[in-house]
Every structure is written in structure tokens, then in C-alpha cells.
Amino acid sequence: MPVNAANRDIPTRIDGYGDTAGKLYEGPFARKPDARRSGGRIRASVPNGGSKVAGGIKDAISAAGIRSGMTISFHHHLRNGDYVVNQVIDACAEMGIRDLTIFPTALFGIHKNIIPHIKSGVVSRIMGSVNGPIGQLVSEGGMDTPVILRSHGGRPRAVISGEVHIDAAFIAAPAADRTGNISGRMGRSACGSIGYAFTDAEYADCVIAVTDNLQSYPISPISIPGIYVDFVAVCEKIGDPAGIVSGTTSVTKDPLRLLIAKYASSLIESSPYFMDGISFQTGAGGIPLAVTAFMKEAMRRKDIRASFGLGGITGYFVDLLKEGLVKKLMDVQSFDLDAVKSIACDSDHIEISADWYANPWNCGAAVNMLDVVILGATEVDVDFNANVNTEADGALLHGIGGHQDTAAGAKLTIIAQPLLRGRIPCVVDRVHTLTTPGQVVDAIVTEYGVTINPRRKDLMESWQEFNCGDDTPLVSIDELADRARGLSGSMEPVHTTDRIVGVVEWRDGTVIDVVRQLES
Amino acid sequence: MLYLPGNNPNMLLRGHLFKPDGLIIDLEDSVSRHEKDAARILARDVLKRGEFGKCEVTVRINGTETDLWREDISFVVPQGVSGVRAPKVETPQAVKDLDEEISSVESKSGVQVGSTKIFCLLETALGVWNAYDIAKSSPRVTAIIPGGEDLAADLRTSRSKEGTELEWVRRMLIVAARAAGVDALDTVFPNISDGDGLRREAGFVKQLGFDGKSVIHPSQIPIIHEIYTPTDREIDTAQRIVAAAKEAAERGLGAVALDGRMIDAPVIRRAEFTLERAGQMGKSENRG
Amino acid sequence: MDASAIKVAQAGTVESMDCRVTIAESDCPMIIEISGISAARFKAAMQAKVADVLESLGASQDACLKVDVQDNGAIDVVLGARVEAAYLRFIGVYES
Numbered sequence: 036m037p038v039n040a041a042n043r044d045i046p047t048r049i050d051g052y053g054d055t056a057g058k059l060y061e062g063p064f065a066r067k068p069d070a071r072r073s074g075g076r077i078r079a080s081v082p083n084g085g086s087k088v089a090g091g092i093k094d095a096i097s098a099a100g101i102r103s104g105m106t107i108s109f110h111h112h113l114r115n116g117d118y119v120v121n122q123v124i125d126a127c128a129e130m131g132i133r134d135l136t137i138f139p140t141a142l143f144g145i146h147k148n149i150i151p152h153i154k155s156g157v158v159s160r161i162m163g164s165v166n167g168p169i170g171q172l173v174s175e176g177g178m179d180t181p182v183i184l185r186s187h188g189g190r191p192r193a194v195i196s197g198e199v200h201i202d203a204a205f206i207a208a209p210a211a212d213r214t215g216n217i218s219g220r221m222g223r224s225a226c227g228s229i230g231y232a233f234t235d236a237e238y239a240d241c242v243i244a245v246t247d248n249l250q251s252y253p254i255s256p257i258s259i260p261g262i263y264v265d266f267v268a269v270c271e272k273i274g275d276p277a278g279i280v281s282g283t284t285s286v287t288k289d290p291l292r293l294l295i296a297k298y299a300s301s302l303i304e305s306s307p308y309f310m311d312g313i314s315f316q317t318g319a320g321g322i323p324l325a326v327t328a329f330m331k332e333a334m335r336r337k338d339i340r341a342s343f344g345l346g347g348i349t350g351y352f353v354d355l356l357k358e359g360l361v362k363k364l365m366d367v368q369s370f371d372l373d374a375v376k377s378i379a380c381d382s383d384h385i386e387i388s389a390d391w392y393a394n395p396w397n398c399g400a401a402v403n404m405l406d407v408v409i410l411g412a413t414e415v416d417v418d419f420n421a422n423v424n425t426e427a428d429g430a431l432l433h434g435i436g437g438h439q440d441t442a443a444g445a446k447l448t449i450i451a452q453p454l455l456r457g458r459i460p461c462v463v464d465r466v467h468t469l470t471t472p473g474q475v476v477d478a479i480v481t482e483y484g485v486t487i488n489p490r491r492k493d494l495m496e497s498w499q500e501f502n503c504g505d506d507t508p509l510v511s512i513d514e515l516a517d518r519a520r521g522l523s524g525s526m527e528p529v530h531t532t533d534r535i536v537g538v539v540e541w542r543d544g545t546v547i548d549v550v551r552q553l554e555s
Numbered sequence: 556m557l558y559l560p561g562n563n564p565n566m567l568l569r570g571h572l573f574k575p576d577g578l579i580i581d582l583e584d585s586v587s588r589h590e591k592d593a594a595r596i597l598a599r600d601v602l603k604r605g606e607f608g609k610c611e612v613t614v615r616i617n618g619t620e621t622d623l624w625r626e627d628i629s630f631v632v633p634q635g636v637s638g639v640r641a642p643k644v645e646t647p648q649a650v651k652d653l654d655e656e657i658s659s660v661e662s663k664s665g666v667q668v669g670s671t672k673i674f675c676l677l678e679t680a681l682g683v684w685n686a687y688d689i690a691k692s693s694p695r696v697t698a699i700i701p702g703g704e705d706l707a708a709d710l711r712t713s714r715s716k717e718g719t720e721l722e723w724v725r726r727m728l729i730v731a732a733r734a735a736g737v738d739a740l741d742t743v744f745p746n747i748s749d750g751d752g753l754r755r756e757a758g759f760v761k762q763l764g765f766d767g768k769s770v771i772h773p774s775q776i777p778i779i780h781e782i783y784t785p786t787d788r789e790i791d792t793a794q795r796i797v798a799a800a801k802e803a804a805e806r807g808l809g810a811v812a813l814d815g816r817m818i819d820a821p822v823i824r825r826a827e828f829t830l831e832r833a834g835q836m837g838k839s840e841n842r843g
Numbered sequence: 844m845d846a847s848a849i850k851v852a853q854a855g856t857v858e859s860m861d862c863r864v865t866i867a868e869s870d871c872p873m874i875i876e877i878s879g880i881s882a883a884r885f886k887a888a889m890q891a892k893v894a895d896v897l898e899s900l901g902a903s904q905d906a907c908l909k910v911d912v913q914d915n916g917a918i919d920v921v922l923g924a925r926v927e928a929a930y931l932r933f934i935g936v937y938e939s
Contacts, residue, residue, distance in 0.1 A: 290773035291569060428883030457860060457916020458881040482572045522918055526884040564921040565860040593854045593928035600924040 040065070041420070041472050043548045051160070051180030052538050058545050063443050063475050066543040068396045073197025076240040078265065086213040088267045092245060093126045095268035099241045103133045105202035106162075108239065110232040111141040112207065112219060112368060116278025119207040119245050121148040122270060128157045138201060139163040140190065140231040140389070141434050145278060153178060162199065163190075164434020173536050174430040176552040182431065182537045184424060187367070188393025188400060188440035189542040191234035196396060198544055204239035206232045206259065207273045208246040215244045215264025216257045219369075219386075220379040222248035224274045227369025227378045228348070229258050233388030236263040247273045258386055281371045286328045286351070287321035291453060291482050296325030298507050299409060299451045299480040304333045305501030306447050306494060308406040311339050315407040316346040316441055319370045322451045323409040327351050334360050345401055346392070346408075346437055348384070353377040356384060365401050367392045367437075393440035395542050402437070402444025410438055412450050414466050417512050419473030419488050421450055422466035424539060424550065427459040429529035431537045431550045435470055439542045442475040447494070454481040460519035460526070462512070467529055469548040470539060479515070484508030486515050530554040556613070556769045557776060558743065560585035562594035567601045571608040573773035578607055581615045582627050583642050591623055595630040602634035613674060615640040619649045628656050633664030638672030638697060643705070645682040647692035650675065654693040669695065674740070678702025679709045683724050690735030698738035700769070701728050703745065714745070718756060729764045741768040750778055757782040785829045793833075796826035854928035855917075862917035864893075864929040869909040873897070879914030892919050896926040 036044045039059040048054050089095040101107065109120050120139060125148070127135060135158050142149075142161070147168040152158045154177070162183040165173055173182050185193055193199040206229070209222040217236075219229035224247060236242050242264045249269055287293060299322070303309055315330070317323035328351070334341065341361040344352045348366040350373030355361040364384045369375045378384045393402050412421040413433070421442075426432050442448040452461045462479070477494060479486040484507055487495050498509060510518075530553070537550030556577035559566045562585075570578050580602070586594040598614060614631045616639050617623035628639065641653055653673055661668045673695040677683045683701065690699050701724050707713050712720045725741070732739035741760040744753045757768055757779055768779050785793070796813060800823045803811035811818050851867040862879065875890045882889075893910055902908060910926070917925065 290573065294573060294773070427880075455860075455916070455918075456880075458885055458914075458918050459916070482569065524885065524888050524919060527887060529884070562856075563858070563861075564917065565858065568860060568918070568921075592931065593925070596928045596931075597921065597924040600920050604920050 039546065041469055041547055043469055045546050045549060046535070049181060049535050049538060049546075049549065052183065052535075055546050060472075060541050060545040060547040063472060063541070064395075066545055068196060070196065072195050073200070073238070075201070075238045086267075087215050087261070087264065088213050088249065088269060089243075090268065092122050092268045092270055093130060095243045095245070095266045096123070096126055096130060096132075098266050099203050099243055101127065101132060101203050103135070106136040106138055106200060108138040108201045108204045108235045109140070110206065110229065110235065111139060111143065112226040112229050112231065113224065113274040113279045114226075115143040115145050116224075116275040117143065117145060117207065118270075118272055118274050119205060120146050123205050123245070124149045124152050124158060128152050128155070133157050134159045136160040136162060138199060140187070141436075142166060142169055144168060150177075164436070166432060166434065170432040171430055174432075174550070174553050175555065176532075176534060176536060178536065181535050181549075184435055184537060184539045186393065186435040186439040186540075186542045187231070187389045187437040188395055188402065189435070189540055189544065191388070191390040191394045192396045192542065193540075193544060194234050194238045195390065195394070196544070201235055201239035203241040203243060204232070204235035206236060206242065206244050206264075208244040208248075208267075209273070210248045210250055210254055211244045211246040211267055212250050212252040212254045212261070213267060214252055215242070215261035215267050216252070216254050217244050217246075217259040217261075217264065218254055218256060219258055220256065220375070222246075224248070224272070224276060224279060225375050225379075226274075226279050227375035228366040228386045230367035230387050230392065231389045233259060234390045241265045243268055245270060245273055247271060280369070280375055286325045289321065292322050293325055294482050295451050295453065295480055296322050297329055298485055299326045299449055300329030300333060301501070301507045302449060302478060302480060302485050302494075302498065303330060303407055303447070304337075305498045306407070307497055308447055309333070309337075309339065312342045313339065313406050314341060314343045314345065314404060315409075316344065316405055316437075316445070317352075317409045318347050319349050320411055322411070324349065324351055326409050326451065327355070331355060331360060343404075345405055346441065348374040348378070350374060353384070356381065365392070393437055393444070393542070395440070395443070400440070400444065402440045405441060405445040407447045407449065408441040408445040410442065410448065410450050411452055412438075412461070412470075414461050414463050415450055415452070415476070415479055416463050416466045416473075417516050419476040419479065419512065420466050420469050421471040421473075421476055422468045423470045424537070425468040425529075427456075429467060429531055429551075429553050431468075435539070439471050439475075442471045443542065447478070448476050449478045449480055450476060451480040454483055454515065454519050455522055458523050460523045462515045462519045463526070464516060468539060468550055472547070479512070481510075481515065483515060483518060484510045486510050486512050488512075556611075556740070556767065557773065558585070558615070558769060558771050561598050561614075562586050562590045564597065564601075567597065568606075570773075571606070571610045573776050574608070575610060575770065575773075575776050576767065577611040577613060577637075579613050579615050579640055579769065580631075582623075582631075583615050583617050591617070595627060599630045599634060602631060602636060605634075611637045613638040613640050613672075615642060615676075618643040619652055624653075625656055628653075628660055632657055632660040632671050633666060635666050636671060638674050638695075640674040640676060640700075642676045643678045643682065643702075644675040644689055645679055646685055647688045650689055650692040650696060654695055657695070671695065672697040674698045674700060676700050676702055677728070678705040680706075683727065686728055686731035687735050690731055690737045696735075696737055698740045698766070699728055699732050699735075700740045701725060701742050703742040706742075716752060718759075725760060725763055725765070733764070738766040739764065741765045743769045743771045744775065745771070747772040747774060750774070753778050754782065785833050789829055790833045793826035793829035796823060797830065800826075850933065852929050852933035854932060855921075855925035857913055857915045860916045860918070860921065862912050862914040862922055862925055864922075864925040865911040865913075866926075866929045866933045867909045867911075869907050871907060872905040873902075873908050873910065875910045875912070877912045877914060879912070880916055881914050888919075889914070889922060892922050893926050896923045897930060900927060900930050902930065
């Protein structure tokens with residue numbers, strides 16, 4: 036079996052995916068594009084063409100001419116409050132459409148409604164992250180074709196390069212007008228940024244805005260202009276606000292996580308990047324938010340201002356913006372109410388597309404401007420490889436998100452994670468699934484201290500210089516793995532069959548790893 | 556020193572990661588009556604495993620007025636703990652009873668007799684009144700500690716933010732401890748979300764002369780360390796004292812003077828303690 | 844066996860890094876069940892630890908006991924302590 040550059044066995048042919056020759060991972064920046072952009076069908080409209088409101092979702096599906104075997108796309112800004120995916124798939128099923136490939140940016144627990152449609156053949160393929168119950172189903176062999184996992188940057192790259200062709204894109208629109216101008220900033224289902232949907236709108240053959248908030252023409256501000264949109268479907272509710280945004284994000288109170296955050300923040304402060312104009316991405320997890328809080332103190336102490344905060348934006352980041360500690364926010368996904376409110380009224384809070392955010396094949400994604408990113412992982416190994424896709428039991432339960440893209444782009448990539456989750460060690464000899472290779476991971480921070488990738492001698496030096504005394508210990512990766520093993524004992528391997536149920540693509544479209552079916 | 560609830564595996568296993576100077580495994584108030592058996596077993600096994608970083612480990616046992624303390628001792632002393640914290644000590648006799656029981660367990664279990672220290676929690680007016688006699692009642696006694704809530708109740712008052720009700724008790728305990736040649740450690744500050752209050756109180760007890768303060772939450776540790784971290788001037792003086800003492804020892808002299816002041820053993824010990832606090836010396840027996 | 848008369852004892856909690864061990868009389872040789880977050884990767888090791896501790900307390904593999912471990916991340920030292928506490932309660936050394 037061929038082995039890719041990350042030392043993973045990849046079969047020459049993967050059923051339901053295709054030949055892997057020429058598509059094996061070669062290194063984080065090895066594969067370069069050599070083609071023109073691919074695109075959607077060109078449409079024309081006539082003056083006074085009138086309204087694009089097609090009626091309800093079913094009316095839009097028939098107007099769009101969606102047939103069995105097509106690829107339809109969705110975006111996940113409504114997160115676990117999204118009603119659009121379920122409504123569209125239900126409608127397709129009722130209309131006798133089958134064998135669909137769905138191409139969501141992510142699926143959540145709420146989408147377990149489509150499980151019966153997977154079993155009955157309405158949905159035959161998923162390209163996108165599968166969280167929760169659908170991931171469990173896939174892991175146990177519940178689909179005939181493997182799920183294809185792409186990062187936030189890898190997905191628009193696949194669309195723009197023509198690796199994935201979208202027949203119809205459904206865009207959940209918290210606000211829209213009759214010509215299909217779309218905004219995520221207002222309405223009962225407001226979600227702020229709708230950045231993941233931009234590329235779908237531009238490249239799909241047919242674009243359908245699904246809204247519960249039809250406003251008079253033209254709305255403003257506009258995130259996706261109606262020039263890309265074919266039809267507007269109106270339904271009662273596109274989502275449940277409680278599942279779309281959380282109330283206020285608060286920093287963890289768990290002392291262990293605070294300790295890890297403190298160590299991570301010290302590492303950032305010790306690095307050469309901690310100076311005026313620093314940029315960072317911290318996401319919405321408990322530890323990263325606490326890191327942001329500690330960095331805020333450090334920035335005040337040393338009178339430093341950040342140039343921008345990137346990625347998924349929380350109220351915590353918004354506070355930094357308001358206080359002037361961060362000059363701009365570049366927002367691909369607004370996590371909470373404060374972020375939604377901020378992007379709606381503050382011009383320094385910028386909505387960006389997934390392409391702009393993270394695509395390796397454009398003229399400069401925002402991740403390439405990033406100094407520091409704090410990430411998590413279900414496990415990392417002694418080569419600093421990270422797994423964010425499969426859980427301890429081997430089940431495929433998480434998407435890649437921006438993990439690969441930010442790790443590859445940032446100058447300092449930190450994975451901050453407790454060494455043990457219960458008894459399960461987070462530092463192992465070899466990750467079960469490889470999502471992000473160790474070549475783009477610089478440090479791991481646990482409750483035992485800071486572990487720096489040996490190839491980053493510069494960081495080790497700045498760390499030693501910063502820390503006189505043993506306040507924040509420097510721990511080698513082998514020591515960390517030994518400690519984990521000492522606490523947990525040795526783990527039984529994950530028992531899988533040979534059948535491949537998931538393909539993990541590196542952001543450039545090569546196969547970095549595969550996920551195999553769990554033994555029943 | 557950080558209190559760890561004795562029946563809570565998460566804290567028992569992870570407490571040392573927060574880098575307190577010491578850990579106190581609590582079998583008393585944080586463990587309900589019907590969980591005492593399980594907590595003892597857990598504490599024994601975690602002690603036997605013994606991964607506590609650089610922390611000194613003591614165990615708060617149940618009081619000598621209960622029917623639990625002998626069994627507590629039989630579980631933890633054989634594991635070689637630095638000491639036991641005895642709650643509600645009121646009389647020298649209580650310490651003698653403890654001493655006797657500990658000696659018997661030490662000799663049966665092959666632990667060096669006398670190695671287990673006793674930390675006395677004085678949580679009643681009578682205990683405070685007897686502080687000096689209690690401190691002198693056994694060579695095992697290494698520190699006396701005022702009570703908090705229980706003592707306030709026994710004094711027929713309650714704990715205030717300012718600590719008015721404990722002020723005289725603290726002053727008295729310092730005198731008793733110094734007179735008896737033991738350490739004085741301060742009680743916990745109960746409001747874990749009031750960092751400024753803790754900082755004030757720790758500053759006050761440090762100035763009174765307390766050698767350290769117990770804490771009930773990891774978030775309190777950095778504040779205590781900050782208060783007890785010596786200033787540059789203190790470090791400088793301490794370095795000169797240690798250097799002078801070393802030179803005196805090499806030349807076979809007993810006592811030596813520095814800047815016109817006699818340097819004897821306690822002064823040297825204090826200087827070493829200061830340097831240890833400042834992270835400039837190996838770990839010694841001192842606590843904080 | 845009359846279900847209401849079955850002797851049962853329990854120790855531990857389902858808090859993080861702990862486990863709840865339930866020991867009950869049974870009419871067949873020892874069954875050790877492990878459920879919870881670590882089961883996928885540590886089941887055999889945990890079963891062996893339970894059996895070791897019980898054996899050291901005098902309960903062999905053919906004792907008629909059903910042991911149920913509801914795990915929330917207990918490492919061996921905790922698992923062992925919980926099994927011991929549950930078993931001692933079971934045989935009535937302590938009141939439970």
C-alpha cells in the first residue's frame with residue numbers, strides 16, 4: 036500500500052473516492068495549482084425581471100431543477116439551530132429526489148434528521164464534517180461512500196479548482212430581499228458573518244436563498260449580492276436562535292484549564308511575535324478564551340496593540356476591539372450575540388469569506404498574516420501530529436474546521452489541551468487519525484507545562500530567556516508521552532476493519548489520512 | 556499549602572500541578588461522615604503512588620474528639636507523609652495522645668519514629684489559650700494554626716471581611732509559636748472570588764510574622780506566592796547572610812557577625828527560606 | 844434469587860476522574876462490567892485491575908459477584924480504591 040509523506044498508508048484506490056495516485060500528501064506546502072479557475076453556469080437576467088421569490092422550499096427545488104444524483108451545498112452559520120438542511124432534504128425526499136451528494140461546511144447534532152434519508156438512499160454521499168450522530172453512523176459503516184473531510188480553506192479551494200462542482204447551493208439567509216441580496220446581520224435568525232457561503236454563491240450552477248425574513252429591496256448591508264442568486268425560498272423559520280448563537284461566552288473557571296491557558300499565554304508573551312501589531316486567532320473553546328483573557332492583561336501591561344483577530348469571533352474578541360487592544364476583527368463565523376451585534380454595526384469588524392480566510396490557493400489568505408493561533412486536538416503524537424477528527428474510540432465525530440489552515444499559516448501554532456481527558460491520554464506515540472502534520476505545529480501546552488517542537492530552537496531560546504526560575508516548566512514531548520502513559524497505562528488499539536469510511540484531505544486536496552470503519 | 560478534598564480524585568491527582576508549596580489531603584470537613592471509609596482508602600492509595608511534584612504532603616485527619624482519628628492515622632502515616640494536621644486541638648494531652656498513636660503506627664509500619672510532624676489547628680478559645688503549651692507538648696509539633704469559622708463561632712462572633720475577630724488570636728499565636736520555636740501558619744481565606752481581600756489579609760499576616768497561609772482554591776496560590784515573594788533587597792541581604800554563614804562554617808566558627816549583627820542558626824534559616832522563596836535555592840523544610 | 848434481598852454496595856462517584864463501583868451478589872461466577880468514557884481503550888486493563896483488587900481482598904474469580912464500574916476517567920489508583928471501598932462495604936466491614 037502506498038505511504039504518503041506523513042507516513043500514512045493510503046490505498047491506491049478508495050471506493051467512492053477514486054484513485055489516489057497523484058493525490059498523496061507530499062508536504063504542507065508541496066502541491067501548487069496549475070490551472071484556471073472553474074466556475075458555475077453563466078446566467079442572464081432581463082430588465083424588470085421581477086421577483087426571484089419562488090415560493091416555499093419545494094417550489095424553489097423544482098424551479099432550480101434539482102434532480103437525483105446532484106450535489107447540493109449548505110453552510111453552517113446557524114450551527115446547532117439550523118433548520119435549512121433538514122427542510123431541504125425532507126423536501127427532496129418527498130419529491131422523489133435520490134442519490135444526492137450533500138456538501139455542507141459542517142453538520143451538527145440537529146441534522147440527525149437526515150439519518151433516515153441516508154438509510155433510504157436520498158442522501159448517498161457527504162462531503163463535509165460530520166459531527167455527532169451522523170459521524171457515529173458513518174464510523175459504523177452506515178454509508179456506502181466515504182465522507183470527505185476538508186478544512187475551511189480546503190473546501191473553497193476544491194470548489195474554485197473544480198474538484199467539487201456544486202449543482203445547487205442553499206444559503207440560509209437571516210435577511211434577504213426579493214432579488215436575493217443576503218445578509219446574516221439581522222432578523223430573528225441573525226447569525227452575523229455568513230463567510231462560509233460566499234464561494235458557494237459564486238461557483239454554484241444555481242443558488243437558492245432560504246429566508247424567514249423577506250425584506251423590501253434593497254437590504255443593506257449586503258453580504259452576498261443577488262447577482263449570484265437564482266431563487267428566494269421563504270419558510271417560516273430557518274433556525275432556532277437558541278441553537279444559532281450562545282448568549283455570552285465566558286472564560287472557563289476550571290482551574291486546570293486556567294493553568295493551561297496561563298502557560299499558553301506565557302509562551303505567547305515569551306515569543307518574538309508578542310509586540311505591537313501582533314495578530315491572533317483563539318476560537319471559542321474554554322482554554323483559548325482564557326488565553327485571550329490572559330493575553331489581554333499582558334497586552335495592557337506591556338502596552339501592546341494587536342493588528343487583528345481572526346476566525347470565529349466571540350464577545351470576548353469584541354471587547355478587545357472596543358477597548359482598542361485589537362484594531363480589526365476578521366470574522367468568518369460569529370459565535371455569540373455580542374459578535375453578531377458587533378459585526379452589524381462596527382466597520383472595523385470585517386466579514387470575510389472562507390476563501391479569504393484560509394484557502395491555500397489564492398493570492399493571500401488571512402491565515403498567512405497570522406502570528407499566533409491557539410488550537411485544540413483530541414490527540415497529538417510525539418511527532419507533533421494532531422488529530423481533531425476521530426475520538427478515542429476511533430469514531431469520526433469532528434470536522435477539520437480551520438485547524439490545518441491556521442496551523443499552516445500562523446507563525447506560532449499552539450495546541451493547548453489537558454494531558455488527560457479522564458483516563459484518555461491526549462499525547463500518544465502515534466495519532467489514530469492524522470489531521471494536521473507536526474511540520475506546522477510549534478508547541479503543545481498542557482497542565483504539565485510547555486512543550487516546544489524541537490525544530491523551533493528559536494522559540495526554546497526565547498522561552499528560556501523569558502522564564503528564569505521554574506514557574507512555567509519546559510517539558511519534552513517524550514517526557515509528556517511517558518507521563519501520559521504512566522498515568523493511563525497502555526491503551527488497547529482502536530479496532531477497525533479495512534473499509535474506509537472517511538477521507539481526510541490536507542488543505543491542498545491531497546489525501547493525508549483515511550478513517551476506517553469501526554469493528555462492530 | 557492547598558487543601559484537597561480527600562474523596563475527590565481529580566483534585567488529589569492534580570493539586571500539585573498548581574504548584575503550592577504543600578498539599579493538605581483533607582479527611583475532615585470536606586468528607587461527609589458516610590464517605591470517610593472511601594476517602595481514607597483513596598488517600599492511602601494516592602499517597603502510596605506519591606506523585607506530588609515538589610510539594611510537601613500532609614493530611615488533615617479527623618479530630619481527637621471523634622472516633623475516626625486513629626483509623627485515619629493507621630491509613631496515612633505508613634505512607635510516610637510529612638505530617639498530620641490535627642483539627643480542634645485544645646490541650647497538650649490531645650497532642651500527647653496523637654504522638655503516642657503516631658509512634659505506634661510508625662514503628663509497626665517501618666516509618667522512622669518521630670518523622671511524622673504534627674500541625675495543630677487551634678479552633679477553639681481553649682486551644683488558642685493553650686497555644687504555647689500545645690506547641691511545646693511534643694517534638695513532633697511543627698506549626699500552630701488558628702481556626703477560621705469554628706474559632707469565630709466559639710468566640711461567639713462570625714468571620715468578617717476585615718478579620719477583626721481573629722486579629723488578637725493571630726497576634727497571640729505568633730508570640731506562642733515563636734516562644735515555642737514552631738512555625739505559625741495562617742488559616743484559609745474563605746472567599747475564593749475575592750482576590751483583593753486575600754491579598755490584603757496575606758499581607759497583614761505576613762507582616763505579623765506568619766510563615767505561610769493555607770488556601771482552599773488553586774486560584775489563591777499565585778496571590779500568596781506574590782505576597783511571600785521577597786523583595787530584591789531582602790534577597791540581597793539573605794544572600795550575604797548565607798555566604799557569611801558558609802564562610803564561617805568552612806573556617807570552623809560557630810557564630811559570625813554581619814553588618815554588626817550576630818548571625819545564628821535561625822537567622823541563617825530565615826535567609827535560606829527567603830532565597831528558596833525567590834527560587835534561588837534548593838527546596839528546604841520550610842512551608843508557605 | 845429474590846431481587847429485593849440482593850446485597851449491593853457502592854463506592855465512588857461519576858465526577859471527573861472518578862468512577863462508581865457497584866458490587867452485587869449474583870448467582871454465577873464473577874462478572875465485571877465496565878462502562879463509560881475509558882471503556883473503549885482500557886476495558887481489559889480495568890477489568891484486570893478490578894479482579895486483582897478483589898483477589899487481594901479475598902474474592903476470587905469464581906466468587907458469585909457482579910461488579911459494575913461506571914467510569915468517568917478513573918486511572919488505576921482511583922479504580923482500585925473505589926473497588927476496595929465498595930467491597931469492604933459489601934462485606935460489611937463498614938456501614939455503607
